[in-house]
Amino acid sequence: xxxxxxxxxxxxxxxxxxxxxxxxxxxxxxxxxxxxxxxxxxxxxxxxxxxxxxxxxxxxxxxxxxxxxxxxxxxxxxxxxxxxxxxxxxxxxxxxxxxxxxxxxxxxxxxxxxxxxxxxxxxxxxxxxxxxxxxxxxxxxxxxxxxxxxxxxxxxxxxxxxxxxxxxxxxxxxxxxxxxxxxxxxxxxxxxxxxxxxxxxxxxxxxxxxxxxxxxxxxxxxxxxxxxxxxxxxxxxxxxxxxxxxxxxxxxx
Amino acid sequence: xxxxxxxxxxxxxxxxxxxxxxxxxxxxxxxxxxxxxxxxxxxxxxxxxxxxxxxxxxxxxxxxxxxxxxxxxxxxxxxxxxxxxxxxxxxxxxxxxxxxxxxxxxxxxxxxxxxxxxxxxxxxxxxxxxxxxxxxxxxxxxxxxxxxxxxxxxxxxxxxxxxxxxxxxxxxxxxxxxxxxxxxxxxxxxxxxxxxxxxxxxxxxxxxxxxxxxxxxxxxxxxxxxxxxxxxxxxxxxxxxxxxxxxxxxxxx
DNA sequence: ACCTAGCAGCTGTTCAGACCACAATTCCCA
DNA sequence: TGGGAATTGTGGTCTGAACAGCTGCTAGGT
Numbered sequence: 001x002x003x004x005x006x007x008x009x010x011x012x013x014x015x016x017x018x019x020x021x022x023x024x025x026x027x028x029x030x031x032x033x034x035x036x037x038x039x040x041x042x043x044x045x046x047x048x049x050x051x052x053x054x055x056x057x058x059x060x061x062x063x064x065x066x067x068x069x070x071x072x073x074x075x076x077x078x079x080x081x082x083x084x085x086x087x088x089x090x091x092x093x094x095x096x097x098x099x100x101x102x103x104x105x106x107x108x109x110x111x112x113x114x115x116x117x118x119x120x121x122x123x124x125x126x127x128x129x130x131x132x133x134x135x136x137x138x139x140x141x142x143x144x145x146x147x148x149x150x151x152x153x154x155x156x157x158x159x160x161x162x163x164x165x166x167x168x169x170x171x172x173x174x175x176x177x178x179x180x181x182x183x184x185x186x187x188x189x190x191x192x193x194x195x196x197x198x199x200x201x202x203x204x205x206x207x208x209x210x211x212x213x214x215x216x217x218x219x220x221x222x223x224x225x226x227x228x229x230x231x232x233x234x235x236x237x238x239x240x241x242x243x244x245x246x247x248x249x250x251x252x253x
Numbered sequence: 254x255x256x257x258x259x260x261x262x263x264x265x266x267x268x269x270x271x272x273x274x275x276x277x278x279x280x281x282x283x284x285x286x287x288x289x290x291x292x293x294x295x296x297x298x299x300x301x302x303x304x305x306x307x308x309x310x311x312x313x314x315x316x317x318x319x320x321x322x323x324x325x326x327x328x329x330x331x332x333x334x335x336x337x338x339x340x341x342x343x344x345x346x347x348x349x350x351x352x353x354x355x356x357x358x359x360x361x362x363x364x365x366x367x368x369x370x371x372x373x374x375x376x377x378x379x380x381x382x383x384x385x386x387x388x389x390x391x392x393x394x395x396x397x398x399x400x401x402x403x404x405x406x407x408x409x410x411x412x413x414x415x416x417x418x419x420x421x422x423x424x425x426x427x428x429x430x431x432x433x434x435x436x437x438x439x440x441x442x443x444x445x446x447x448x449x450x451x452x453x454x455x456x457x458x459x460x461x462x463x464x465x466x467x468x469x470x471x472x473x474x475x476x477x478x479x480x481x482x483x484x485x486x487x488x489x490x491x492x493x494x495x496x497x498x499x500x501x502x503x504x505x506x
Numbered sequence: 507a508c509c510t511a512g513c514a515g516c517t518g519t520t521c522a523g524a525c526c527a528c529a530a531t532t533c534c535c536a
Numbered sequence: 537t538g539g540g541a542a543t544t545g546t547g548g549t550c551t552g553a554a555c556a557g558c559t560g561c562t563a564g565g566t
Contacts, residue, residue: 262518262519301521301522320527321530
């Protein structure tokens with residue numbers, strides 16, 4: 001019946017006020033908050049309180065501070081770096097298994113490719129083609145992974161779903177080092193890499209042909225092939241469930 | 254050629270050291286960091302620097318501080334609440350169109366139901382049944398929406414994917430007021446509500462029968478039916494794309 | 507008139523010291 | 537032996553100060 005009374009710490013109240021102001025649109029990305037010393041007067045708190053609040057907002061990716069500015073902390077638009085950082089931390093804390101990330105990529109990737117097949121413009125196709133050519137031209141694993149990254153960015157952009165785009169980007173960033181290690185172990189063994197590129201060409205062809213089913217299926221399969229090597233049997237099963245429709249209805253109960 | 258020199262701020266170095274120590278397992282969840290004043294001596298920095306670092310770690314969900322403790326900041330076990338909080342803020346700030354949210358719910362809901370059909374336990378089924386009964390017993394729209402919410406929570410839990418669960422929860426919260434307005438306009442017109450409940454029963458039956466395909470298809474259709482009334486023709490098309498496999502390959506190019 | 511070097515002011519960053527509120531611990535007295 | 541009061545260590549807050557970096561203006565020279 002009783003709601004727990006929130007004994008707010010001062011800096012939390014400051015965080016909430018600034019956060020609300022940003023979410024309410026009073027400060028657009030690129031705008032500047034008042035300087036710290038002004039915020040001290042406005043909020044009626046001490047300097048350290050304001051600074052701790054700003055540190056929190058900065059770690060959330062809402063604002064950015066840089067010395068020498070004449071205008072105060074800058075409100076920045078993208079929160080994704082902070083999200084990526086925290087997600088990586090969650091993975092490192094073993095709070096989120098890697099297989100969950102891969103599974104999510106398969107789910108979201110299939111949907112994004114399906115949507116992209118319906119909604120893509122010719123400009124998207126050109127950029128996908130450019131990304132594939134960058135993959136072919138890559139000499140080291142990092143560049144290759146970055147090019148692959150670029151391809152999927154364009155796909156998500158073509159899909160036109162903001163949630164899919166934002167979350168997908170974060171998950172992709174968090175798994176970036178995985179794909180680098182999985183597909184291209186630096187020099188040699190470029191067969192897997194060529195196969196990987198060929199997969200992307202097939203996906204591109206399906207998207208170009210407005211064939212959402214094929215694009216989704218190929219994208220899922222390619223992701224599965226790229227990551228399955230690093231997973232054990234039970235984890236692979238959890239991924240394989242997503243690849244093909246069930247053919248057995250209420251059989252294995 | 255030259256890489257930008259990273260002029261670290263003092264508190265960032267402190268954050269990194271503590272963060273690494275936690276990730277390295279030197280501090281297990283439940284352990285206590287040294288008190289602030291001790292950290293001041295260890296790092297050779299001022300108290301405010303240590304405090305700003307602790308605020309960042311706290312906003313990431315890694316540590317938790319409470320006044321009066323005799324042991325210092327506590328290392329938290331779960332980073333997920335912080336991640337969820339930040340994701341929720343990001344969704345709010347991005348001003349994501351409603352159709353994108355619904356589209357995402359269809360995508361993620363289908364996948365979650367498919368996975369749940371394979372991985373659910375009997376306990377999950379009981380809780381889903383309880384949620385449906387709560388929907389039947391609901392008298393006002395808010396309670397009804399909350400019960401529906403609870404059903405999907407169990408489904409995501411049964412699906413066993415942390416990312417899907419977390420993102421799905423945030424998006425569901427963002428659309429909670431929508432379903433309340435769409436399905437049950439308070440009193441009267443309970444036909445739509447009964448149909449909605451019947452849909453959930455069918456989904457539950459499919460999950461109980463390990464029929465992932467049917468569960469996914471029903472879940473997508475139910476969501477579409479619930480929300481499509483609030484959308485215009487072009488938006489409905491973007492949703493309908495996800496409902497059934499393409500039967501037309503490279504036809505409408 | 508134009509350009510440039512230098513200066514002043516504002517910004518964030520860090521430090522030191524002090525005080526308060528709070529909770530756990532300890533100690534003393536009934 | 538039990539309970540309450542004093543102690544102690546903790547986080548939370550504030551103040552004042554000094555420093556470093558950037559910006560924008562200004563004064564000087566060309």
